[in-house]
């Protein structure tokens with residue numbers, strides 16, 4: 001093994017670069033482009049990028065739909081950036097915060113010719129860095145030389161694309177006993193992915209028999225609900241009820257998955273909440289931001305359970321997608337255990353939307 005970073009390590013580096021506003025170089029089939037997340041783009045960098053080539057804006061088709069821009073590349077739109085467009089113009093296209101106040105952003109012209117692969121990877125990278133899914137893409141010749149000269153992260157797409165799809169293996173780092181209100185016999189296990197991404201936690205209650213189906217819950221982080229007692233969702237009460245049921249039965253596993261905001265990150269979830277205050281529901285808000293309604297990867301939960309030695313679960317959930325994902329990852333779901341707690345006047349609409357649009361069971 002060499003000391004040079006692997007493609008996975010360079011990907012992790014690229015996420016940090018994008019969050020700082022530093023360009024990364026994506027390359028495929030002799031083509032290359034400098035890519036910057038719109039959210040972190042500064043006027044200086046925009047000016048420097050313009051010296052290198054013509055800027056294009058990559059957005060998801062979801063965002064393009066709200067902007068009434070054409071998406072010729074399926075899930076993606078490539079928008080031409082006028083020569084006099086500044087950072088504010090780009091931000092306004094990326095961020096729906098002011099859509100209602102300033103609905104007319106166009107006319108927007110979408111690119112139809114040419115390949116969209118670099119743009120698609122740029123948007124996927126921005127998403128995986130929990131940024132708004134919008135990237136400035138500046139095609140350049142000699143991408144590798146430019147990356148070497150400027151010290152930029154260079155990512156060849158043939159290696160990046162499969163790495164973005166693959167689940168990074170998770171390894172247990174450590175565990176410790178934790179007496180809790182729900183049970184004296186608690187133990188917290190920390191799992192860390194090889195790609196330097198978010199850690200996830202398994203809270204084991206008692207000593208569940210590895211040969212029998214375990215009472216399990218895949219809980220996605222919700223800072224507002226779990227910690228602040230938000231009334232906009234049911235996460236906090238679900239978390240506590242799941243632990244309480246495991247405590248009462250004497251055994252269970254709750255996975256606390258750091259997939260805040262259904263995988264879009266807390267900053268984007270707060271953006272979604274602002275949109276909800278403008279009258280959009282939880283699904284519409286995600287779409288206006290350019291996300292799917294659920295961006296979580298439930299393979300993580302299945303992987304952790306398997307690593308802990310479980311092969312069958314009684315899953316506490318109202319979400320059929322979690323059941324399907326478990327089964328497709330080879331974990332047998334012998335029973336769905338409903339988890340209905342925490343209904344409030346403030347979250348009735350949210351829960352109704354999840355049932356109507358996302359297939360949640362009432």
Ligand SMILES: Nc1nc2c(ncn2[C@@H]2O[C@H](COP(=O)(O)OP(=O)(O)OP(=O)(O)O)[C@@H](O)[C@H]2O)c(=O)[nH]1
Pocket residue numbers: 218219220221222223232233235238259260261262263264269272273282286316317318319322360
């Ligand atoms: N994007 C977005 N995320 C939200 C919103 N409200 C809650 N969340 C997030 O939604 C997730 C809820 O996760 P879970 O309760 O595990 O999942 P679920 O899909 O509701 O399924 P079950 O609770 O198992 O039935 C958490 O990551 C929350 O942060 C919202 O309005 N928008």
Ligand SMILES: [Zn+2]
Pocket residue numbers: 222224225226233234235236
């Ligand atoms: Zn919540």
